[in-house]
Amino acid sequence: MAWDRQLLMGFREGAPDALAEVFRQNAELLTRRLRAAAWRGRGFERLRSELELENAVLEVFARAFEPRARGVYDGVRPFEHFLMGIARNFLLEEARIREHSAGINRELEEQVERVLMQDAPVDAEQELVDRELEGLLEQFKRSLSPEELQLFDLRFTQELGQEEAAARIGLSRIQLRRRELALKKLLLEFLKERGYLRGLEAAGWTFVRRSTGS
Amino acid sequence: MSCTDTTAHLALEQLFVGELSEVAHLELREHARTCAECHEAYDRLTRVEAQLEKSRSGLPAARMKFLESQVLSRAAAQKRAAQARADAGGDRSLWTRVRLWLVPAGGLALAGVLALMLLPKSPPPGVDADGFQARGAGAAAAKSIYGVRAFCIQPEGAKNVSPKVLAEAGPGETLTCAVGNRVQFAYTAPKDARLTLAAPTPAGDWLTFASRIEVKKGTDVPLSFSTPVTTSWLSQPIEVKARFEDPATGKLVAETTLKVTP
Incomplete structure (x- = not known):
């Protein structure tokens, strides 16, 4: 990311606009790299959970935005390296706290650096999980009416904004939002029926635990 | 053991359809930390949302906004705490330190x-x-x-x-x-x-x-x-x-x- 004097000053002072800009410019990369660590790095499987991954992103940014950290960033070296350095320390601390079976050794440190400092190809196991879901979504699309399918395609295949998608179909944005809500409910029901949301069953529009043996 | 927290279940569905408030989202995250069922449902629903959006990071756009808001809240709290420390000067009683620390912690309630x-x-x-x-x-x-x-x-x-x-x-x-x-x-x-x-x-x-x-x-x-x-x-x-x-x-x-x- 490019740093101008104003952004750097704002960042150092902790100005919300500057911090938000830095977050937006770097959050995707950090999330991707932490995810890579989870799938490719031995010992960080915990971060395969989306909730834990979110917590890790929060923690790394929180550390990067601490007054002392903001004060030492010079705006010259790439912020990406600065952020990944914090992420590296976070991951190694996590491994230490959770008593990584192999201990913290040079190999583990190198592995963390490797996954954090460069984009890695998607791990085969991760791809498998993604494909399972992709397949389910394809099946779901085949179960939709032409109108529902059109909405799904505009919003999720062509990735149009609600405003633009509404205009294409000839609806108001509110009407489109309602239909999208209904579509998501259908999707939820579909995923539940296919066993993707194991153990949770929708009763009306509320989850209840499916009783075993019934 | 099955989870009987209907508020959490409702929150999960509201999260998926994009109608969960930030405060309720924080409560759901806190619950999911100690509830394996809701934790798994949270993960799976997040994956579906991210896949629908073809998110490059793997997290839905709304989730990124939520994280941004949380990070900024925490940074603001840290800034207030630093200011309060500076204002407090030499007063370093334990009560003061606990209270100063609480500023970031109080408004945050981050599961993280x-x-x-x-x-x-x-x-x-x-x-x-x-x-x-x-x-x-x-x-x-x-x-x-x-x-x-x-x-x-x-x-x-x-x-x-x-x-x-x-x-x-x-x-x-x-x-x-x-x-x-x-x-x-x-x-x-x-x-x-x-x-x-x-x-x-x-x-x-x-x-x-x-x-x-x-x-x-x-x-x-x-x-x-x-x-x-x-x-x-x-x-x-x-x-x-x-x-x-x-x-x-x-x-x-x-x-x-x-x-x-x-």
Whole structure:
């Protein structure tokens, strides 16, 4: 990311606009790299959970935005390296706290650096999980009416904004939002029926635990 | 064991359809930390949303906005705390430090900073299954100047109510802290150490507040996190065991206990 004097000053002072800009410019990369660590790095499987991954992103940014950290960033070296350095320390601390079976050794440190400092190809196991879901979504699309399918395609295949998608179909944005809500409910029901949301069953529009043996 | 928290179930569906408030989202995250079913549902629904959006990061756009908001809240709280420290000048009483720390903690309630974990069946690192049995140090070590105190904190309220310390307990004492408040620990250590704070539950699990965290020497130093009191972990009295280890050798240097009750 490019740093101008104003952004750097704002960042150092902790100005919300500057911090938000830095977050937006770097959050995707950090999330991707932490995810890579989870799938490719031995010992960080915990971060395969989306909730834990979110917590890790929060923690790394929180550390990067601490007054002392903001004060030492010079705006010259790439912020990406600065952020990944914090992420590296976070991951190694996590491994230490959770008593990584192999201990913290040079190999583990190198592995963390490797996954954090460069984009890695998607791990085969991760791809498998993604494909399972992709397949389910394809099946779901085949179960939709032409109108529902059109909405799904505009919003999720062509990735149009609600405003633009509404205009294409000839609806108001509110009407489109309602239909999208209904579509998501259908999707939820579909995923539940296919066993993707194991153990949770929708009763009306509320989850209840499916009783075993019934 | 099945989850019967209907509020959490409703929150999950609202999250998926994009109608969950930020506060309710924080509560859901807190619940999901200790509820395996809701944790898994949260993960799976997040994956579906991200896949629908073809998100490059793998997290949905709305989730990124939520994270941004949380990070900015925390940064703002840190800034306020730093300012308050500067304003307080030389006043470094424990109460002041606890209150200063609470500014970031109070408004945040991030699952990420909550150091409470439910560990299944096995004790946390460094803790014997039968409790904190001294290995060599024994009672003499427990009587040393190492120690832990716990505080019950009323968090910052919606109407700018300042965080307030409601109660305090030292080694061997009992802290009463009702649901909705937060428990904050502070330690005293004459040397740098590793600190573990954990409590056994009747089910044989361990509630771990801190697991071998590195602490610098100091007197009445508040830990960098507090834990919101919920019925999921504090429905009956628990005995929190504090264990200090030498960071270099891992040897026990002191241990102590205190009770926390709802």
